[in-house]
Amino acid sequence: MRRVLPFLCLLPLMSCAPASTGAATSGAAARPTAVSSFHAAFNEHGVAWVSGSQACVARVSSFRAVCPRLPAVVDVAWQGGDAWAAVPGIGAVVTLDGAPRSVPVGRVVALSGTRAYREDGSAVTYSGAPARGVVGAPTAAVTDGQGEDYVLLAGSLRRVSDGRVLERVAGPLLIALPSGARSQAAAEAVDEFGAFRLVNGQLEALDALGRVRRAVPHGPGLVGRVGQWVVTVQPTGTLRLFTTTLDERPRP
Numbered sequence: 035m036r037r038v039l040p041f042l043c044l045l046p047l048m049s050c051a052p053a054s055t056g057a058a059t060s061g062a063a064a065r066p067t068a069v070s071s072f073h074a075a076f077n078e079h080g081v082a083w084v085s086g087s088q089a090c091v092a093r094v095s096s097f098r099a100v101c102p103r104l105p106a107v108v109d110v111a112w113q114g115g116d117a118w119a120a121v122p123g124i125g126a127v128v129t130l131d132g133a134p135r136s137v138p139v140g141r142v143v144a145l146s147g148t149r150a151y152r153e154d155g156s157a158v159t160y161s162g163a164p165a166r167g168v169v170g171a172p173t174a175a176v177t178d179g180q181g182e183d184y185v186l187l188a189g190s191l192r193r194v195s196d197g198r199v200l201e202r203v204a205g206p207l208l209i210a211l212p213s214g215a216r217s218q219a220a221a222e223a224v225d226e227f228g229a230f231r232l233v234n235g236q237l238e239a240l241d242a243l244g245r246v247r248r249a250v251p252h253g254p255g256l257v258g259r260v261g262q263w264v265v266t267v268q269p270t271g272t273l274r275l276f277t278t279t280l281d282e283r284p285r286p
Contacts, residue, residue, distance in 0.1 A: 071084070071085065071086050071087070072084070072085050072086075072256070072269045073109050073110055073174075073256075074110070074256040074258065074267050075110050075111045075112050075117075075145075075147075075258075076112070076223070076258025076259060076260050076265060077112040077147075077260070078094075078260065078261045079093055079094065079112065079115050079117070079260075080092050080093035080094055080097070080117070080260055081097075081258060081260055081265050081267055081273065082110040082111070082112060082117040082118075082119075082130060083110060083256070083267050083271070084107045084108070084109065084110050084119065085269045085270070085271060087105075087106035087107055087108070088101060088107065089101065089102070089104060089107040089110050089119040089130055090130070090271060091110075091117040091130040091131050092273055093131070094260060094261055094263075097265075097273055097275065099271060099273070100130065100131045101271075102130055102131070104119060104121055104128065105121050105123040105124055106121070106122075106123055107119045107120060107121055108120050108121075108122055108142070108143060108144075109142070109143070109144050109145045110130070110145065111145035111146060111147055112147060113147055113148070113160045116129055116132070116135075116160070117129065117130040117131060118130070118145060118150075118160060120142040120143070120144070120145050120150060121142075122141040122142055122143065122153075125138055125139065125140050125141055125142075126138050126139060126142075127139055127142060127145065127150050127160065137150075137158070137160060137161065137162045138162070139152065139158045139162065140152045140153075141153045143171050143172065143173075144171075144172040144173065144174055144175040144185065145175060146175035146176055146177045146183045146185075147176070147177030147183075148160075148165070148177050148181065148183055149165040149167075149175075149183065151167060151168070151171070151172045151175055151185065152167070152171075153171045154169075154170070154171065155167045155168040155169050155170045155171060155172065155187070157194075166194055166195065167194070168185055168187055168192060168194060168197065170187055170188055171187075172185035172186060172187045173185075173186045173187070174186040174207075174208040175194075175208070176208050176209070176210040176215055177210060178210050178211055178212065178213055178214055178215055179210070179211070179212040179213060180212075180213050182194070182195055182213075182214070183195070184200070184208065184210070184214070184215035185208075186204050186208050186217065189202075189203060189204060190202050190203070190204050191204040191208070191215065191216070191217050193215075200214075200215075200216075201216070201217055204217035205217035205218045205219050206219060207219065207220070207221060207222075209222050209224060210224070211224050212224070212225060212226050220232060220233040221233075221255065221256045221257050222257065223257045223258045223259050223264070225259060226242075227241075227242060227278075228240050228241045228242050228247070229244075230257050230259075230264050231257070232252055232254065232255055232256070232257050232266065235251060235252070235253070236249045236250060236251055236252050237249065237250050237251075237252035237257065237264075237266060237276070237280060239264075239278065239279065239280050247279075248279060248280045249280075250276075250280050250282070252266060252274070253268060254268065254269070255267055255268035255269070255272075260275075262277075262278075263275045263276065263277070263283070264276040264277070264278060264280070
């Protein structure tokens with residue numbers, strides 16, 4: 035059962051300015067390593083991100099940002115319909131909106147869709163139950179479409195279930211796939227129909243064979259699928275929404 039820390043129950047939830055909206059942006063799990071201060075997580079309920087140490091969440095369909103006042107956040111993730119933030123300074127993971135909830139887990143360094151990873155690589159679920167971890171502090175973690183966890187650890191990509199090293203020299207971004215994960219330099223969201231990628235000053239839509247179907251100008255950021263939309267978020271907190279054909283959604 036989730037335990038609520040009294041300290042966090044008293045933290046006021048303050049919204050920052052509404053996130054900018056436009057055509058739907060891509061959704062997917064592209065996770066930078068922990069040396070970066072910019073992370074994002076996407077699912078059908080919305081997008082959560084942390085830039086610097088400030089975490090925010092924007093839910094469908096308004097995509098208005100809510101940014102609670104919390105101590106420094108190092109990572110964010112979705113678990114079902116809940117957006118979670120890792121707050122190592124208080125040794126907990128906490129929800130970003132809705133009814134305030136927290137789970138005391140120790141000093142967490144990375145979150146996936148199934149668990150929180152501590153500094154020593156041990157892990158717990160979002161209900162606080164022990165879970166399989168790794169040896170050493172991951173710099174990023176994701177959950178694929180089959181519910182398997184993958185981490186970047188000591189410069190390599192590893193599958194958590196058996197510890198197998200899939201890439202000995204991993205790139206800076208961890209990309210969740212429908213089945214599996216990979217690392218690379220460009221932010222990308224991948225599903226069974228193709229992918230959406232931020233690279234070379236543009237957002238690209240790729241088909242299942244990796245061919246570029248369309249590209250539109252776009253600055254640096256992260257991209258993911260949020261239901262019918264392709265959603266992008268930039269380090270400034272700017273959100274853009276696109277259709278899967280990269281037509282931008284006009285602001286409401």
